[in-house]
Amino acid sequence: MSDGTAVAGPDGALRCPWALSTPDYVTYHDEEWGRPVHGDDALFERLSLEAFQSGLSWITILRRREGFRAAFAGFEIAEVATFTDADKDRLLADAGIIRNRAKIEATMANARALAEWSPGDLDDLIWSHAPDPAARPVPKTLGDVPAVTPESTALSKALKKRGLRFVGPTTAYALMQACGLVDDHLASCVARSAD
Numbered sequence: 681m682s683d684g685t686a687v688a689g690p691d692g693a694l695r696c697p698w699a700l701s702t703p704d705y706v707t708y709h710d711e712e713w714g715r716p717v718h719g720d721d722a723l724f725e726r727l728s729l730e731a732f733q734s735g736l737s738w739i740t741i742l743r744r745r746e747g748f749r750a751a752f753a754g755f756e757i758a759e760v761a762t763f764t765d766a767d768k769d770r771l772l773a774d775a776g777i778i779r780n781r782a783k784i785e786a787t788m789a790n791a792r793a794l795a796e797w798s799p800g801d802l803d804d805l806i807w808s809h810a811p812d813p814a815a816r817p818v819p820k821t822l823g824d825v826p827a828v829t830p831e832s833t834a835l836s837k838a839l840k841k842r843g844l845r846f847v848g849p850t851t852a853y854a855l856m857q858a859c860g861l862v863d864d865h866l867a868s869c870v871a872r873s874a875d
Contacts (some may be wrong), residue, residue, distance in 0.1 A: 684821035716860035727753035731846035746774025760791035786845040793843035809835040810861040
């Protein structure tokens, strides 16, 4: 049992403890989580997947990510914005994704809202909420990693003000972690030292 500090994985490298429960997590942790993500469609995908994750384990979403990408047209905002009620019915019957009506409807509504934004607006809005890394202590244990921050609360409010749904402060912070706005890899984690 970990005390919340980095743990040696099968290769001997120290990693955040959450990353070691499955090989899928190790790959995601080492290659994606905390790395900067830019581009409206890429950020729409991450925002949508974080919303679908709400109340579930991230591994559930990670293992269905390709199914989500297929079901939601690669998360191309312009394409998802054209989805109809027939698409919603198709999604509700798709065993390759999480079939939650409210989350499916929110993803479609978010795409319609984002389709009205200028190119680059989502990227600019999200990244404008990245905190100054020098102002944040490097986490040494999982207990040092917050679930919500003033920046994630502000990002949530800004997204909601622009018409997006399923973007609460906790979801916004998970997005910030996943997309590299913050680096919450623990101080001794191999993924932090790799940068």
